[in-house]
Amino acid sequence: MKKIMSILTLGILLLLTACSGSNTTSKSSAEDTKTKSGEKQVVTFWHSMSGAGQETLDSIVKDFNHSQNKIQVNAEFQGTYDEALTKFNAVAGTNSAPTMIQTFEIGTKSMINSGNIIPIQEFVDKDHYDMSGLEKNITNYYSLDGKFYSMPFNSSTPVMYYNKDAFKMAGLDPDKAPATFEEVETAAKAITKSNPDMKGFALQAYGWLWEQLLANQGALLLNKDNGRTDTPTKIGWNEEEGKSIFNWVKQMVDDDTFANYGTNGDNMIAGFLSGDVAMFLQSSASARDVIDNAPFDVGIAFLPHPEDKERQGVVIGGASLWMIDGKPKAESQAAWEFMKYLQKPEVQAKWHVGTGYFAINPAAYDEKVVKDAWAEKPQLQVTVDQLQSTKPSYATQGALMDMLPEGRKIMETALETVFNGGDVDKSYKTAVQQFNEAIKQANKARGK
């Protein structure tokens, strides 16, 4: 037995040394080619933009690479935010890690905890770069105790898209979108009545939308002020606030005016475009795609809220750019130059018009491209108005915690259960229980 074990360990050792050996050689050869091929500093940028977002981003990167001759940015699509973050966690600390990565807002806390990043604040301080020019609501989300850990980049909020032609058909005012849960219900009924083939409303089972519908009522997602003042220990919303969303959906499911697309957002948009459903909630980032592809007039409206609650506004969604630790100084510096480039008004204007994401630099709204686009597609402006009318509070500042991706999955399951006729009380109770359990587990894993 001892022999076998020693042979085993020997074998493993041999293989490991062989692996590490080949690693070092490949690394040095890569460095050789880099220095030989030219003086350009290569920056690897992992992102999660697909569709119109990817096209616009690629064109911005190209502009940047042509605008100077010192830095070459290679933008690499790495799948959805979840997938990219998983890949990053697998390669973090090794040579395969990118120079910078785009990560969604709820990954903020786990990126900070990972210890594999350099806070952007270091570059801001060194460079005396002025962050105050950026949109207030966005810097609110990304600054923690006055310190920036990542560079805001693409930010969106959820809006309600609706089919104006269907509203006309149903005898509704196409220029006045329903603003409350109750008005949405009534409108959905009218639409399905006028056209039995068309459902009134669709809500993707997407945890992010659930968070936004909560924030719009002024409810917190997590206690301890959404995790902004201390580590959260349980959920922050109360039963009335949480259940109102479930009951709202349940009502429409019972009325048979609700279209169920499960967790699949693409199918939902396809259904909207082909006239299967008249209203849906989605990120403003899809605005350009939807408006361009719809064969009818698309309206965009603020996120609805319960009648008895005042509208509080939305949490800034989207993603920010992170500087990865352990890279050569020159490489990080080059990535910082690129980040600064992305904040320029003209770049942000192009970004906003090309996608429907906000310009994080409000100066972009004075650019001609934006003004022209707004004149042609006034819907794009709604998304900006909604953000700017948001009341600053802990609720609309958004939650911070490393278990948020798990929390989203829990809420998605609960929503799907209700979509399929499940009992509201029961699914709500299970979801809350699991959510609290997940928070507890995450705190325990951190050793606290």
Added chain:
Amino acid sequence: MSMIYPTIETNETYLHQAERVKRQNQMKSFLKGMLFLLPSIILFSVFVFYPMFKTIYLSFFLTNAQGATTVFTGWDNYKALFVDPIFIKSVKNTFLFVFYTVPPTVIISLILAVIANEKLKGIGFFRTVFSSTMGVSVAAASVFWLYLFNPTMGLLNKVLETSGLDAIEWLTDPKWALIAVSATTIWMNIGFTFLILLGGLQSIDSSLYESADIEGSGYFYKLRRITIPMLSPTFFFVITVSIINTFQTFGQIDILTQGGPANGTNLIVYSIYREAFVNYQFGAASAQAVVLFILILLMTALQFKLVERKVHYQ
């Protein structure tokens, strides 16, 4: 006394020597054997044993997002599993999924194999067609079915609608989602099962059929009394492999439903993936992986114990 002593001593030394030689020989042949086994031992250790022990080790810890262990929890991860409704549901789903996919796959493949075993002109074409799904990757097949199931422009719903039936929410209705994924899986697995069964059919000795023909037996009698019994080792192989494969299904779930609606198609492997790479709970995920390993081990052992006795080897 002193007379006996030396004889015993010589006897003992003799025995000792014989023992030593025997042991040396044994050691030699053991080392020789080891030398031959070394390549596979190294490969298995690196790619199977090491990950396995690491998984077992991880299952007793909580981890951070990079998978590094933080807190030792003992059996807590396992205890939590057996009260976790999501995991219990995924185990249930997995057994249902095996039940929905393995028997239909084997039966359909058997029918196809029996048909394709006839010696007809152009049968080679059909054999190629029937086994062709083997060459389609899981990802490609899933995307293809994703379009068939699409609620807006999917072919299946179009067919249902034109024949006057209600459209089905294939992938979002909990009643249908698992069935829809099963149909996809059956379609994908038929190629492989068909090929193995056809191979089995062709290796049956033709003299058996000839003597049955002389006795004037009918087609179905021959099928029941010769083909099926002679095919039993192949069946055994196909069923065991299919069950293990189905237990490990991941690709089509990830692409078609992502475990939805409301965990309706969340199978164990997908639940492991989600626990590890969405929730970053590597400890809990490892515990699930260990449970899955034990489940498959038990199922396979059970099969060998119960079924293999009935298998007829030539």
